[in-house]
Amino acid sequence: MVSATTIPDGFNVKLRPEYLRGMSAEEFFRFCQDNPKLRLERDAKGEIIFISPSGFQSSNLSHEIAYELESWNRVHKYGKATDSNGGFTLPNGAIRAADVALVSFARLKNLPQEELKKFPAVTPNFIVEVISPSDSLADQQAKMDEWIQNGVELGWLICPQTEQVWIYEPSKATVHHTGFDRSLSGELALPGFTFDLKLLRG
Numbered sequence: 001m002v003s004a005t006t007i008p009d010g011f012n013v014k015l016r017p018e019y020l021r022g023m024s025a026e027e028f029f030r031f032c033q034d035n036p037k038l039r040l041e042r043d044a045k046g047e048i049i050f051i052s053p054s055g056f057q058s059s060n061l062s063h064e065i066a067y068e069l070e071s072w073n074r075v076h077k078y079g080k081a082t083d084s085n086g087g088f089t090l091p092n093g094a095i096r097a098a099d100v101a102l103v104s105f106a107r108l109k110n111l112p113q114e115e116l117k118k119f120p121a122v123t124p125n126f127i128v129e130v131i132s133p134s135d136s137l138a139d140q141q142a143k144m145d146e147w148i149q150n151g152v153e154l155g156w157l158i159c160p161q162t163e164q165v166w167i168y169e170p171s172k173a174t175v176h177h178t179g180f181d182r183s184l185s186g187e188l189a190l191p192g193f194t195f196d197l198k199l200l201r202g
Helices: 025-034 056-076 137-149
Strands: 012-015 039-042 048-051 079-082 087-089 095-097 100-104 126-130 154-159 164-168 175-178 183-185 194-196
Touching (some): 025 039, 056 079, 056 100, 056 126, 126 137
Antiparallel strands (some): 039 048, 087 095, 154 164, 164 175, 183 194
């Protein structure tokens, strides 16, 4: 079993040994279950990525967004939401998790119940990533590009430290905003959903 005690905050560690890169999706799921204290993802090349836990502030901000999203979802009955522990197997073979994700019932309806207990082969319709102080902006932007390339309809990358937001949509240029004196609209993917960025202050 891999030890979690030696991974400091802010470190993303990649494992490249061939026996790990060659793990099937089922084997990777069992590897994650055997190491429940670790946050793990796997990229399209099969390299396992250890992700440090979020700090309190970043986690709290993700919760604020998730709360507003779930309130909208309970009214519109759009789909199922997950937090940063919910993994998805993407079409390119990567297994990724977002700080906040929502996948529609339409995308979920043909998936076996057993698959939903693991890392289902389905792409969320909407995702949010909140940048922690220790995160690399370039890495986070690359991850957002990967989400969009694999079927996400709308993605928000939010940096609370500098009050910056990047909005990602398929076949569109990334939109960048500075300042939290605005609301974000999810209209194209989630009709009627808006989020007031001022909630992320303080």
